[in-house]
Amino acid sequence: MVSVILLSKLHNKKYPAMYKQIIPFIFLIALTKSLLWSQNIENWISANERNPVEKIYIHTYAENFFAGDTVWFKVYLTDSRSGQLIPRAENVYVNLLDESGESKIQLLLLCVNGQASGSFIIPENLSSGNFLMMAYTNYLFNFGADSYFYRKITISKITGNSMFVTKGSGSGNNVAGVTFYPEGGVLLENATNLVAFKASDKLGYGVNIHGTVKDEKGVIVASFSTDTQGMGLFFLTPEAGKSYFATVDGFPSFRYNFEPVKKGIKIQLVNHTSREAIINIAGNSDDLSGETFYLLNMYRGEVLFYQSFTMDGINKVFKFESKTLKPGINKLVLLDNSFKTVSERLLFSRNFDSNELVVETDSKIYEKRSEIKLQINDEKFLSEKDFSSLSVSVIHELLVPENGFSKNILSQFLIDSEINGFINSSADLLVDNEVSSDAKIRLLMLTIDSKDYFWNNAPFKTEQLKFKQESGIILRGIARNNLTNNFIANGEITLAIQKEDEIAFMTQKTDSAGRFVFAGLLFNDSATVHVQAKNDEGKMNTLVSIEPVFKNVVPSVLQLKVLKDKTSEKSGLVAIKYENYSNNKKNQPRKNGKTAQKSTENDGHFRIYESADFVLNVDHNEQSFNNILDYMTGKIPGVDINGDNVRIRGTSSVAGNSMPLFLLDGVPLVGSEIFNLPSEVTQENDPESGLKANNYTQLIQTVRSIPLNDVDKIEVLKSPQNTSVFGVKGSNGVIAIYTRRGELPDGDSAAKGIVENKITGYSGYKEFYSPEYNVADQKGKQTDLRTLLFWKPDIVTRKGTTEIHFFSSDLAGRYKVFIEGIANDGKICTGSAEFEVK
DSSP states (O other): OOOEEOOOOOOOOTSOGBBBBBOOOOOOOHHHHHHHHHHHHHHHHHHHOOOOOEEEEESSOEEEEEEEEEEEEEEEETTTTTTOOOSSSEEEEEEEEEEEEOOOEEEEEEEEETTTEEEEOOOSOOSSSEEEEEEOGGGGGTGGGGGGGGEEEEEOOOOTTTOOOEEEOOOSSOEEEEEEEEGGGGGGGTTTTTEEEEEOOSSSSOOOEEEEEEEEEEOOEEEEEEBBBTTEEEEEETTTTTTTEETTEEEEEEEEOOOOSOOOOEEEEEEESSSEOOOOOEOOOOOGGGGGEEEEEETTTEEEEEEEEESSSSSSEEEGGGSSSSSSEEEEEEOOOOEEEEEEEEEOOOOOOOOOEEEESSOHHHHHTOOOEEEOOTTOSSSSSSEEEEEEEEEEEEGSSSOOSOOOHHHHHGGGGSSSSOOSHHHHHTSSSSSSSHHHHHHHTTTGGGGGGGSSSSSSSOOOOOOOOSEEEEEEEEETTTTOBBBTOOOOEEEEEEETTTEEEEEEOOOSEEEEEEEEOOOOEEEEEEEEETTTTOOOOEEEEEOOSSOOOOHHHHHHHGGOOOOEEHHHHHHHHHHHHHHHHHHHHOOOOOOOOOOOOOOOOOOOOSOOOOOOOOTTTTOOOOOOHHHHHHTTTEEEETTTTEETTOOOBBHHHHHEEEEETTOOOOTTTTTTTTTTTTOOOOOOOOOOHHHHHHHHHHHSSSSSGGGGEEEESHHHHHHHHHHGGGGTTTEEEEEEETSTTTOOOOOOTTEEEEEOOBBOOOOOOOOOOOGGGOOOSSSOOOOOEEEEEEEETTTEEEEEEEOOOSSOOOEEEEEEEETTTTTEEEEEEEEEOO
């Protein structure tokens, strides 16, 4: 007996209005029992909701590169629920990993409104092979390595007369394993079951197989073969009392034993069209009749709708409109009356209203070095308030892999980011070719194991997430006692950041565990930082450690695994690259003698002035003086030292005091009132009030405590051009003390209580250069063999249109235009065009 139920309306009290009416069913159930079940299912829903995740996509213009190439890319950072670009500023980390997982390039980008542009040059000394572009945020640490973005790229070298390129291609039909997936996760005895399978090699690539299913007597009851990417399906009806096993042709050692269940129930997809979906709840025992079950649809960790029902036979059919599904992968869940999951079935909805851009060039055929005009029409977003943020690449067809790019913005957000592990080519799954896209997607939905569906392992909404969204460079560290190694609570931390000729100072206190955090730092490229720590008594007998800005991030094992696949083959692209390489070498200008370099002292010390007014070098084995001040007395012209009083003659005084500013390895030595810091950084005292007696004493004691054997040199600044960089704090002159380099074990610390590090800031982005040829340039001497004609990551459509222009090169052939992006309402934007250069 089969009963049909029409799901006409959806229910969930927490979600949009379209879901807020309960599905009308007529059941003869006592009201009190119905209310109890309803309460329990609501509790189950609340307990099983998942935290939303961020999704990252990186648009690159190619997947095959050469040493010396510049890799241009655009980062899109979106919210998993709305699909919209993250509206705030947030850090995104991008790593280039080799096949061992070692990071070769690290970039830090600041995503503003969910977007960031980046580029890096592939080092000439980087070995050829497959690499992994990995991107993540601090927030994604809550979700593990499968939440990061991955793109496999291939890097080759063109040197000498090399004409070969290394690239991944799968490793043929070396079957390493075959996994079988009964629909709904259950193989029912005495019922017709749809069974899917996936065959893969040792690296995870899908491979082609043929096989058969036999009963215990060796009678063939079914045969199977792959349709695409190692996936296929067949039907199997196990009879009671019989056993069944599968074998694969050409692999006699392979044998898989099926295990049908005598009493079970599961979800079956009967039909799914653009209008409706028909679901059958199939059982194989009359004992299930009269039992209560719940059918739910979950999407990215949320329950969109649910319905309780009672089995009145061995089958129950549900029908609902396809528009009630969300775009991409939905999960149907079947619960029994104790709210235990008994079956799951993934269902892919094409109910996504992607924004397909109309892209047109002003001609289909161009001459070399001709201007090309490209019109982008965003026909769905024509109002003033709507816009689309796009990135555009124009490349020679040689840069396009034979089977197309492995992923695009649509396949990443709808497929890759929803599934753990490696998918050979998600972009191919959305394209009709030898196998229809619908057939490929159907196979994928059947061959995703429960543990491989991303949302099954995402943290529950009831869990408190440890890692937060972050923006700005964050410097974290710990201060300890130099003798006891205990944490220094309520200690004073001074941070100095130097970038080129600029310097900034900041201070704060440590917490009870000696930790300190300087957040929201903003600078590009790299900077030198000095951190000085003092305990709550103002003493510098401290040890300071700083955490690296880039954390030690472990990538997905399965994503790394596929990098080990390598083959070498001839390529037309390599020939072009080699010709370009030869032309560049030929046209390289010759050097006429050596270039004169400015002679500057490079002693490795951190300073923001060019040269001191006086330098006093300290002998390494100086033992005859008790401290630095005694050593300086009488050795530096214009510096008077009388006990604890130090004065540099010829300088003006601040508020009647004559104490100069003391620096230790470029960082101000401070008293308890932080007098020596710029007034812009601290408001803790009034500079006009001068130093109190105890601050004089503390500062001088700090200077005297520096071991003379650790001091390399002492520099005195008193001229206006030198002291002006320190502002009012340098008005009494500056005495800079520099310790010997490399004296301490870690190689970074400059002295007791001081640590110096090079910190990498936000990655700089250089503009893509696209030459503009005039008539005189049409027959230029140097050959232009660019395969990347144009790249622009920050195109924005206004009122539904925009126009760009660029010039063709000397390289004839077909060119492809690829446009990707996100509209302001979260719709995914794609567009393409092509033209020819003769």
